[in-house]
Amino acid sequence: MYDVIIIGAGVCGAAVARELSKYQLKVLCLEKENDVANGTSKANSGIVHAGYDPKPGTLMAKYNVLGNQLIQQLAKDLDIPYRKSGSLVLAFDEQDMQTIKQLYQQGIENGVPELSLISKEEVKALEPNLTEEIKGALYAKSAGIISPWELAIAQFDNAVDNGVEVELEQQVVDIQKQEEYFTVITEHHGKTQQFQAAFIVNAAGVHTDTICAFISQPKFQIVPNKGQYFLLDKSQGDLVTRVIFQCPSKAGKGVLVAPTVHGNLIVGPDAVDIEDPEDVSTTAKQLAYIQRVASKTCDKIQYRESIRNFAGVRAQGLIDEFIIEAAPETDRFINVANIKSPGLTASPAIAIDVVKMMEKAGLRLIKKSNYLSTRSMIRFKELSPEEKQKIIQQDHRYGKVICRCETVTEGEIVAVIHAPVPATTLDAVKRRCQAGMGRCQGGFCSPRVLDILARERNVAPETICKDKAGSYILTEKTHKG
Numbered sequence: 077m078y079d080v081i082i083i084g085a086g087v088c089g090a091a092v093a094r095e096l097s098k099y100q101l102k103v104l105c106l107e108k109e110n111d112v113a114n115g116t117s118k119a120n121s122g123i124v125h126a127g128y129d130p131k132p133g134t135l136m137a138k139y140n141v142l143g144n145q146l147i148q149q150l151a152k153d154l155d156i157p158y159r160k161s162g163s164l165v166l167a168f169d170e171q172d173m174q175t176i177k178q179l180y181q182q183g184i185e186n187g188v189p190e191l192s193l194i195s196k197e198e199v200k201a202l203e204p205n206l207t208e209e210i211k212g213a214l215y216a217k218s219a220g221i222i223s224p225w226e227l228a229i230a231q232f233d234n235a236v237d238n239g240v241e242v243e244l245e246q247q248v249v250d251i252q253k254q255e256e257y258f259t260v261i262t263e264h265h266g267k268t269q270q271f272q273a274a275f276i277v278n279a280a281g282v283h284t285d286t287i288c289a290f291i292s293q294p295k296f297q298i299v300p301n302k303g304q305y306f307l308l309d310k311s312q313g314d315l316v317t318r319v320i321f322q323c324p325s326k327a328g329k330g331v332l333v334a335p336t337v338h339g340n341l342i343v344g345p346d347a348v349d350i351e352d353p354e355d356v357s358t359t360a361k362q363l364a365y366i367q368r369v370a371s372k373t374c375d376k377i378q379y380r381e382s383i384r385n386f387a388g389v390r391a392q393g394l395i396d397e398f399i400i401e402a403a404p405e406t407d408r409f410i411n412v413a414n415i416k417s418p419g420l421t422a423s424p425a426i427a428i429d430v431v432k433m434m435e436k437a438g439l440r441l442i443k444k445s446n447y448l449s450t451r452s453m454i455r456f457k458e459l460s461p462e463e464k465q466k467i468i469q470q471d472h473r474y475g476k477v478i479c480r481c482e483t484v485t486e487g488e489i490v491a492v493i494h495a496p497v498p499a500t501t502l503d504a505v506k507r508r509c510q511a512g513m514g515r516c517q518g519g520f521c522s523p524r525v526l527d528i529l530a531r532e533r534n535v536a537p538e539t540i541c542k543d544k545a546g547s548y549i550l551t552e553k554t555h556k557g
Contacts, residue, residue: 077102077257077272077273077274078102078103078104078271078272078273078274079101079102079103079273079274079275079439080096080101080102080103080104080273080274080275080276080277080434080439081103081104081105081106081258081260081271081273081275081276081277082096082103082104082105082106082277082279083105083106083248083260083276083277083278083279083280083287084105084106084107084278084279084280084281084283084284084287085105085106085107085109085112085113085114085228085232085242085244086112086113086115086116086117086228086279086281087113087117087224087227087228087231087419087420087423088279088412088415088419088423088426088427089105089107089112089228089277089279090112090113090117090227090228090229090231090232090235090423091231091423091424091426091427092277092279092412092426092427092430092431093105093231093232093235093240093242094231094232094234094235094238094240094427095424095427095428095430095431096235096240096431097234097235097238097239097240097447098238098443098444098447099441099442099443099444100442100443100444101439101441102239103235103239103240103241104240104241104242104243104271104273105232105235105240105241105242105243106243106246106248106260106262106271107242107243107244107245107246108245108246108247108248108283109244109245109544109545110244110245110500110501110504110541110544110545111244111497111499111500111501111503111504111507112228112229112232112242112244112497113224113225113227113228113229113232113507114543114544115281115282115389116281116282116388116389116390116391117224117225117227117228117281117420118224118225118228118388118507119305119356119386119387119388119389120224120303120345120388120417120420121224121305121319121332121334121342121344121345122221122222122223122224122336122337122342122420123163123219123220123221123222123319123332123334123417123418123420123421124143124144124147124158124160124219124220124221124222124420124421125140125144125163125219125417125418125421126140126141126144126163126183126188126191126216126217126218126219127140127141127144127183127186127187127188127218127418127421128165128179128180128182128183128186128188128191128214128216129179129182129324129329129418130182130186130418131182131396132182132185132186134396134397134398135397135398135400136396136397136398136418136422137182137186138425139398139418139421139422139425139426139429140186140418140421140422140425141186141187141188142422142424142425143418143421143422143423143424143425143426144218144219144220144421146424146425147220147222147227147421147424148160148220150227150231150424151222151227153449153450153451154230154231154233154234154450154451155230155450155451155452155453156222156223156226156227156230157222157223157226157337157338158220158221158222158223158337159220159221159222159337160217160218160219160220161219161220161221161317161318161319161334161335162215162216162217162218162219162220162318162319163215163216163219163318163319163320163321164199164202164203164213164214164215164216164318164319164320164321165179165213165214165216165321165322165323165324166199166206166210166213166320166321166322166323166373167210167211167212167213167214167323168209168210168211168322168323168372169211170211172211172323173211173212175323175324176193176212176213176214176323177193179214179324180192180193180214183214183216188216188218189217189218190216190217190218191214191215191216191217191218192214192215193212193213193214193215194212194213194214194215195212196210196211196212198213198215199212199213202215202317202318203316203317203318203320205315205316205374205376206316206320206373206374207371207372207373207374207375209372219318219319221319221334221335221336221337222337222420223336223337223338224420225507226507226508227420227423229497229507229508230451232496232497233451233495233496233497234448234449234450234451234496236496236497237448237451237496238444238447238448242497243262243264243271245264245265245545246262246263246264246269247262247263247264248260248261248262248280248287248290249261249262249263249268250290251276251287251290251291253291253405253406253409256274257272257273257274258272258273258274258275258276258291258408258409259271259272260272260273260276274408274438274439275408275409275410275434275437275439276291276408276409276410277410277412277430277434278409278410278411278412278413279412279415281391281415282298282300282353282389282390282391283298283353284296284298284391284411284412284413284414285297285298285413288403288409288411288413291403291405291406291409292403292404292405292406292409294411294413295399295404296393296394296395296399296411296413296414297393297394298353298391298392298393298413298414299349299392299393299394300349300350300351300352300353300355300389300390300391300392301347301348301349301350301389301390301392301416302346302347302348302349302350302355302356302387302388302389302390303344303345303346303347303348303387303388303389303390304344304345304346304358304359304362304363304366304385304386304387305342305343305344305345305366305385305386305387305388306342306343306344306363306366306367306379306382306385307336307340307341307342307382307383307384307385307386308340308341308342308343308377308378308379308381308382308383309340309341309381309382309383309515310339310340310515311378311381312340312341312377312378312381313335313336313339313340313341314335315333315341315374315376315377316333316334316335316341316374317335318334318335319332319334319335320332320333320334320373320374322369322372322373329417330369331343331344331345331346331366331369331370331373332344333370333373333374333377338510338513340383341377343366343367343370343377344366344370345366345387345388346362346365346366347390348362349392350389353389354389355387355389356386356387356388356389357387358385358386358387363385367379383514383515383517384517390416390417391413391414391415391416391419392414392416393413393414393416395414397414398412398413398414398415398419398422398426399411399412399413399414400412400413400426400429400430400433402433402437407433407436407437408434408437408438410430410433410434412426412430453491453509454467454474454487454488454491455488455509456474456483456484456485456487456488457482457483457484467487471487473485473486473487473490474486474487474488475487478511478521478524478525478528479510479511479512479513479514479518479520479521479525480514480520480521481513481514481515481516481520481521482510482511482512482513482514484509484510484511484521486528488509488511489505489509489511489525489528490528490532491509492504492505492508492509493505493528493529493532493533494532495508499529500529500533500540500541501529501540501541501542501543501544501547502518502522502525502526502529502540502541502542502543502549503542503543504543505525505529506518511525512525522549526540526549526550537550538550538551538552
């Protein structure tokens with residue numbers, strides 16, 4: 077019997093897991109994919125929003141501003157790539173100028189620090205590569221950029237270090253409510269399993285309405301909304317130094333141009349409602365649309381330097397507000413739903429209130445005396461020559477570079493394979509230590525990473541997947557040798 081079961085291992089599930097791990101509780105997270113952060117959380121812009129966009133008085137405004145502050149410390153504690161870059165919302169005409177003035181007033185009301193309206197000349201002084209059509213901008217110095225998947229992975233690693241359990245490839249197929257607890261029924265590799273808990277946190281992203289329906293008629297509906305992106309090589313990474321937005325519309329925050337914490341340039345997304353919440357395909361039509369819209373911001377982007385296109389699916393509801401509330405039938409089942417932008421930024425703040433809601437409903441919180449609040453990573457390329465020499469002497473595998481594009485060593489790959497939430501696929505390794513994230517996108521290092529995975533996990537190479545379950549790389553020998 078668990079005290080709490082979290083359904084969904086995205087950024088919100090991760091934040092709740094880490095927050096609960098501070099207390100003497102038995103906690104389990106169930107995830108249908110074969111890795112954490114393998115849905116919306118791995119496929120977004122990675123922006124830490126300042127908080128001027130949500131309407132004052134909403135949960136989105138409250139959690140955005142607080143989450144922005146929390147993430148800065150979280151990134152230090154858990155060694156997550158993060159930079160307080162600042163952001164600009166550009167105005168191109170008088171209507172846009174009125175919009176950014178309204179956003180400024182909202183930001184002031186929401187408590188956003190370091191917010192100002194600046195002229196075209198000031199914008200160009202900050203970002204000389206932007207187009208000449210700009211009239212002015214809203215400048216938010218508190219905005220930032222982060223590695224979105226690492227935000228989730230790091231919190232799960234830390235939570236597991238503090239006793240939280242994570243079960244992957246567990247598809248929830250039913251939830252039965254008893255008087256004092258819930259029974260969660262899952263399907264795992266074709267077999268049915270059962271887990272019991274006193275409390276449930278439903279953080280299942282695009283599937284939150286489906287999970288809620290097992291015990292209650294949901295008062296919300298999720299409409300999957302897809303956004304596509306360009307990821308450009310590091311040769312384009314310094315084209316802008318801040319997150320550059322155009323004025324928001326009913327479709328969302330619009331197409332942005334921004335640096336990433338790993339030195340690339342990201343451009344996108346669009347926003348298209350879709351029927352299949354698992355559809356992450358990209359299309360030439362929508363990518364062309366993104367290029368066309370982004371050219372208004374910056375016409376110097378060299379799209380021939382694009383190294384990957386990808387898409388993510390937003391868990392977007394019918395209302396413009398987060399849904400953080402208990403089910404009508406019981407205050408022991410908490411829905412964390414409709415977590416669209418600024419959900420990534422808001423997630424640490426959401427987690428704090430979710431835990432408070434459970435405490436109010438009867439969850440006994442006793443703080444651990446031995447809570448481990450930090451996590452660290454060895455990133456070989458960031459070490460000094462002396463530090464590199466020292467670690468190679470301690471472990472010779474750090475002297476063997478596997479991914480040349482990103483200078484990732486065998487030692488780093490082995491470390492993430494044996495992490496608290498271990499990497500079991502090529503893309504899981506990629507998300508944790510950047511092997512395969514560079515210009516060639518794993519063209520050279522993938523076979524070597526596959527061999528290391530098979531060796532360290534003591535499994536046949538044919539069982540290693542690229543990413544999600546079933547994405548096998550090797551099937552059979554083409555000739556006898």
